[in-house]
Amino acid sequence: MNSWRLRALRIAIALLPVLAFAVGTPLLNRVEPRILGLPFNLAWVILWILLTPLCLFAIERLRRSEH
Template sequence: MKMIYILTLVPFIGILGFLPFVNRIEPYVLGMPFNMFWMSMWVVLTSVILGIMYKLDPRNREGDQE
């Protein structure tokens, strides 16, 4: 298994693994309760991580040699 595929575990651990620790309402971030901000942040970070994986994957570079 390639090491870049380990990056798929980062959003899973960030969303589900740390959710019991960030399950609070009181600190508001950008006008949202902290729990809602945490989930929104991970939606954006998951897209960024998947974009990085796409760029690093050598199988996606085969079509660029035209």
């Protein structure tokens, strides 16, 4: 893959947590279905706290493969 495509992919991955937290949380503004006993919106926030490091890890891998 050429360099600008890699860069675009990195930006796209970075936007996932941003959209999930900033837009996803207020739109998925519901208690049901409860996940492991937790309200749905809170479970969503927890899920993305765990996924954000994975997104950053993927971005870092792409950055290293670029150089």
